[in-house]
Amino acid sequence: MKVYAIHNLTKSYNDQPILDIDHLELEAGRIYGLLGPNGAGKTTLLNILGFLDQPTSGHLDFLGKAVRFQERDLQPLRKEVVVLDQYPVLFTNSVYRNLEFGLKIRKVEGAEREHIIDEVLELVDMASFKHAPAHTLSGGETQRIALARALALSPKVFLCDEPTASVDIENQAAIIALLKQINETKKITIVFTTHDRLLAAGLAHHTLVLNKGRLVSTSYENTFPCKIEHTNDKQVHCHLPGNTWILLSSTQAGSAAGTSRLFIDPERIELYAGEKISGAGHCLQGKVVQLMEESARVRTVVDVGFLLTVLLKREKYNSLRPGIGDTVAVSIAEDAVILSN
Amino acid sequence: MDILIDSLFSALLLVFSLDREMLAIIKVSLQVSCASTVIAALVGVPTGFFIALRRFPGKHLVITVLNTLLALPTVVIGLVVYAFVSRRGILGPLDLLYTQEAIIIGQIILIIPLVSALTIAAISKIDDRYRRTAMTLGANRVQTAKVILFEARFGITAAIVAAFGRVISEVGIAMMLGGNIQGFTRTMTTAMALEYDKGAFSLAVALGIVLMTLSFGMNILFHFFQGKYRT
Numbered sequence: 315m316k317v318y319a320i321h322n323l324t325k326s327y328n329d330q331p332i333l334d335i336d337h338l339e340l341e342a343g344r345i346y347g348l349l350g351p352n353g354a355g356k357t358t359l360l361n362i363l364g365f366l367d368q369p370t371s372g373h374l375d376f377l378g379k380a381v382r383f384q385e386r387d388l389q390p391l392r393k394e395v396v397v398l399d400q401y402p403v404l405f406t407n408s409v410y411r412n413l414e415f416g417l418k419i420r421k422v423e424g425a426e427r428e429h430i431i432d433e434v435l436e437l438v439d440m441a442s443f444k445h446a447p448a449h450t451l452s453g454g455e456t457q458r459i460a461l462a463r464a465l466a467l468s469p470k471v472f473l474c475d476e477p478t479a480s481v482d483i484e485n486q487a488a489i490i491a492l493l494k495q496i497n498e499t500k501k502i503t504i505v506f507t508t509h510d511r512l513l514a515a516g517l518a519h520h521t522l523v524l525n526k527g528r529l530v531s532t533s534y535e536n537t538f539p540c541k542i543e544h545t546n547d548k549q550v551h552c553h554l555p556g557n558t559w560i561l562l563s564s565t566q567a568g569s570a571a572g573t574s575r576l577f578i579d580p581e582r583i584e585l586y587a588g589e590k591i592s593g594a595g596h597c598l599q600g601k602v603v604q605l606m607e608e609s610a611r612v613r614t615v616v617d618v619g620f621l622l623t624v625l626l627k628r629e630k631y632n633s634l635r636p637g638i639g640d641t642v643a644v645s646i647a648e649d650a651v652i653l654s655n
Numbered sequence: 656m657d658i659l660i661d662s663l664f665s666a667l668l669l670v671f672s673l674d675r676e677m678l679a680i681i682k683v684s685l686q687v688s689c690a691s692t693v694i695a696a697l698v699g700v701p702t703g704f705f706i707a708l709r710r711f712p713g714k715h716l717v718i719t720v721l722n723t724l725l726a727l728p729t730v731v732i733g734l735v736v737y738a739f740v741s742r743r744g745i746l747g748p749l750d751l752l753y754t755q756e757a758i759i760i761g762q763i764i765l766i767i768p769l770v771s772a773l774t775i776a777a778i779s780k781i782d783d784r785y786r787r788t789a790m791t792l793g794a795n796r797v798q799t800a801k802v803i804l805f806e807a808r809f810g811i812t813a814a815i816v817a818a819f820g821r822v823i824s825e826v827g828i829a830m831m832l833g834g835n836i837q838g839f840t841r842t843m844t845t846a847m848a849l850e851y852d853k854g855a856f857s858l859a860v861a862l863g864i865v866l867m868t869l870s871f872g873m874n875i876l877f878h879f880f881q882g883k884y885r886t
Contacts, residue, residue, distance in 0.1 A: 366787055385796070393793040403784045406806060416792035467792065 315342045316378065317471055317503050318363060323372030325358050325527075333358050333369070333527040340505065342470070345497050347518030348507040351537075355527040356507035357400075357475055363505060364397035364473045377470070393420065396469040400476040402460035404448035409440070409459055412448050416467045434462040438492060454485030461489065465496060472496070474506040478513060490517055511535055515608050535623045536578040542571050542653075552576055552653070556619025560596040563648065574653055580625045582650030585614065586643040587634055596646040598622070602636045616644055658856065666860035677861055684842040687755050687833075688823040691762035696815045699767045703774025703814075704804065718775060724768035729761075729827030736761045736832055753834035758842070761828035766818040773817060777810020778803060809877075816877050820870055 318340040325333035333355040340346055348356050361367035362374065368383035375381065376391060396416075404412050413431045422430065435441045438458040443451065451459060457480065464472060477493065478486040494517065496502050508514050514521045523530050541553040542562075550562040554576065600618035607613075612631040614624045624644060626634070636642055669677055706717060738744050740751040740760070751757045781803055789802040804811070826844040833840030835849060843862045850859035 364791055366790060389793070389795050392791055395791070397787070397791040399784055399788065401784070403782060403788055405785070405788075405802065415789075415794075419793045419795075419798060463792070 316340065317342045317376065319375040321373040323362070323369045323374060325355070325362065325367070326370045331527055335359070335529055338522070338529060340503065342503050343497070343501045344503060344519045345493070345517060346505045347514030347521045348505060348524060349509070349511065349514050349521055350524035354524040356524055359524065360397060360473045360475050360505065360507055363471070364395050365391050366397060393467070394469055395471040395473060396464040396467060398460055398464055398472065398474040398477060401480050402456060404451070404456055404459055406449050407447070409443050409446050409448050412459060413463050413466050416463065420467065430466050434466045437465065438462040439488065454481040457481050457485060457489060461492060468500065469502060471503045471505065474504065476508055477506050478510070493517060512606070535580050538576050538620060540574055540576040542574050544571065554620055558598065558619035560646070560651070562651065562653065577652045578622065578646055579650040580623045582647045583622070583624045584645040585624050585626060585630070585634060585636065586645065587636065588641065588643065596648070596651070597643060598646070599641065599643050602638055602640045602642055605636070605638065616642060618644060662856035662860045665857035666864055669857060669861040670864055674861070677858060679838050680841050680843055680846045680862060681865055683755065683840065684823060687758045687762065687829070687842065688819060691759045691766065691822050692815060692819045694759070695763045695766040695770050695818055699770025699818070700774050700811055700814070702767070703771040704778055704800070706771065707775045707778035708800070708803070721768045721772045721775070725772060727765065727768070729765060729825045730831065732761050732764050733828045733831030736764065736828070740832065752832065753836060753840060755833065755840055757832035758829050758840060761832045762822040762825065765825065765828060766821055769821060770814050770818045773814030774811055777807040777814060780810060781806050812877060816873055819873065823869065824866065
């Protein structure tokens with residue numbers, strides 16, 4: 315079942331396009347990670363999905379019904395979806411009153427209310443804070459109470475803006491575990507934004523990447539600033555960080571000049587043990603600095619003057635067995651390199 | 656110097672002996688100040704709330720006018736209200752001149768801009784995340800407005816306390832519209848002005864002590880409650 319279906323949705327501020335999504339469907343009961351750099355439109359999309367903001371144009375369906383962005387139509391929909399802010403605020407009364415707020419609005423009876431509040435406080439491991447003044451809580455505790463306040467309402471969708479950005483490592487782990495747990499036990503659809511690729515990979519069933527307001531099929535990884543230089547012999551040099559450069563074909567470079575951004579698809583990079591290899595594509599040499607297991611792949615970060623992520627299939631990894639500090643060579647397929655302005 | 660020490664000593668005697676005349680003056684002062692503050696709060700807080708949260712053409716002009724009215728001299732208000740409530744004025748038949756009601760009307764006009772402007776400032780300071788949080792938890796417009804009002808409660812209380820302080824210490828309106836009639840429209844400030852004219856400082860200083868104590872007490876109370884919600 316589809317929770318959301320988006321068609322040709324745009325959002326502009328002062329005629330500046332912020333969001334432009336042709337088509338997007340989100341399935342119920344899944345966890346979606348929304349990746350992208352600052353200003354990519356992640357929070358704007360989250361606010362539109364949470365019915366807190368309205369698109370400039372386009373269609374949004376929620377649970378199979380078209381959403382009419384008028385206040386009287388939006389308020390009932392907001393009872394099904396809760397947005398958790400990156401830096402959540404608690405109302406300046408007790409934790410109990412905070413948790414009670416949404417339940418009272420939904421006209422939940424007193425005894426039932428009390429039961430739900432106790433249950434969610436247990437869930438976030440904050441039962442002893444039930445009557446504490448909310449303004450005395452730390453950042454991590456505030457985040458957990460805000461999470462409990464949202465969970466108390468048993469929403470169909472939970473939208474979290476950078477859920478772990480403002481908390482310490484201990485609270486980060488607790489929040490990630492909680493999000494997983496509520497998705498598994500309560501089947502709540504979760505959409506969260508993050509800059510953290512590892513968090514997205516570890517928590518989300520699906521990862522969506524936004525760049526300049528558009529959904530991009532490419533990964534958010536391996537995007538580097540670069541400087542384009544057209545040489546006299548009609549070659550195009552693309553200077554990357556760390557005094558590294560690669561040669562682009564004139565087709566790839568197009569009319570690009572000056573500073574630009576280069577994306578290298580991490581799944582289209584070949585890794586070789588040992589010294590430099592000769593072969594098709596761009597060849598670079600470096601040292602393995604990070605390895606991380608990730609479902610059927612192994613994320614390998616190689617320092618080639620800049621940190622290049624290579625997604626190795628498990629079989630390939632098993633055959634190579636690169637270790638931290640090993641010298642390796644990478645070969646980047648020509649069509650794995652995309653230049654964008 | 657002696658006159659000041661003697662007056663202070665006599666004033667303290669008056670205060671601690673709970674002098675009947677002094678108590679009557681304090682009673683009138685509190686009656687008119689409380690009435691005007693309550694009415695001005697009932698009008699000024701919703702007005703400020705509306706102006707702060709709504710977008711409408713001329714909003715900035717309205718705020719500028721309100722801020723300008725903060726500097727309105729009490730004698731100008733006294734004069735304008737006098738023109739309305741005097742026997743020849745539109746409200747002449749109501750026979751309001753030299754009554755507590757006339758003072759209250761003047762004082763309300765004096766402090767509505769103050770309450771509204773300070774309410775606007777208090778509401779504008781409230782983080783927009785409170786509004787968004789209330790909305791995402793399912794609150795309708797009225798419930799969201801109540802949340803904002805709750806979060807701005809200290810700012811709004813400060814506005815009301817400031818308004819009370821303004822009216823209890825003003826003299827122009829009380830003198831021009833109340834007429835300083837003993838036991839009826841004589842307030843602490845008009846009594847102090849009269850006692851000064853007479854050269855009798857004891858009661859004036861005693862009323863001054865009461866006035867200062869009242870202001871001090873209200874501010875202490877306000878800061879005590881505000882402090883409970885500060886981290």
